Amino acid sequence: MTRTYNISISNRIEETPRVTALIENEVFRAGFPQKDVYDILIAVDEILSNIVYYAYGEGGDGRIDVAFLIDDGKVELEFSDEGVEFDPLKKKDPDTSVPVDKREIGGLGIFLVKKLMNSVEYNRVGQKNKLRIIKLKTGE
Numbered sequence: 001m002t003r004t005y006n007i008s009i010s011n012r013i014e015e016t017p018r019v020t021a022l023i024e025n026e027v028f029r030a031g032f033p034q035k036d037v038y039d040i041l042i043a044v045d046e047i048l049s050n051i052v053y054y055a056y057g058e059g060g061d062g063r064i065d066v067a068f069l070i071d072d073g074k075v076e077l078e079f080s081d082e083g084v085e086f087d088p089l090k091k092k093d094p095d096t097s098v099p100v101d102k103r104e105i106g107g108l109g110i111f112l113v114k115k116l117m118n119s120v121e122y123n124r125v126g127q128k129n130k131l132r133i134i135k136l137k138t139g140e
Contacts, residue, residue: 002071003030011055011062011081016048019066023077030070032137039116040075040135046109047079047131055083055129073137080130087122088131089114 007022009015020041027037048064056062060083068077088110096111114120119134 002069004067004069006065006067008063008065011052011060011064011083013049013052016045016052019048020044023068023075026068026070027075030075032075032135033139036075036135036138040077043113043116043133043135044077046113047133050088050109051079051081051083051129054086055081057084075135075137076132077134078130078132080128082127083129085124086129087124089120089122 003026005022005026007019009018023044024037024041027040028034032040044066048066051064055064062081062083065080066077067080068075091110093111093114110120113133116135117133118136119132121132123130123132
């Protein structure tokens with residue numbers, strides 16, 4: 001049985017727990033293992049934080065829409081905002097063999113999202129950034 005959910009928040013970091021709590025409850029309820037749920041929550045937190053801090057400029061007001069579905073061993077989430085156009089997948093992955101204090105700043109969050117999720121896609125549709133992530137249920 002496919003279950004779909006939509007939630008819209010303002011681009012304020014204090015609103016993100018509303019999204020993560022809903023996702024956590026529903027993904028656990030769908031029978032996903034704890035590790036999968038944590039992977040999804042880490043990815044969601046990274047994505048929402050990036051949108052909050054960078055999409056609308058300092059102090060800018062905006063909305064973040066999150067749509068997600070749970071269907072037969074798959075969680076699919078789409079984040080949508082009308083902020084500055086930005087494709088995080090174009091950023092080069094950090095060289096994790098370099099010591100932390102020698103690395104270029106930034107890019108570790110989306111790198112982590114790509115490692116934790118089975119699929120990550122970005123599209124610009126009209127005036128909206130759309131980032132879709134998919135997590136397939138792993139064995140217990």
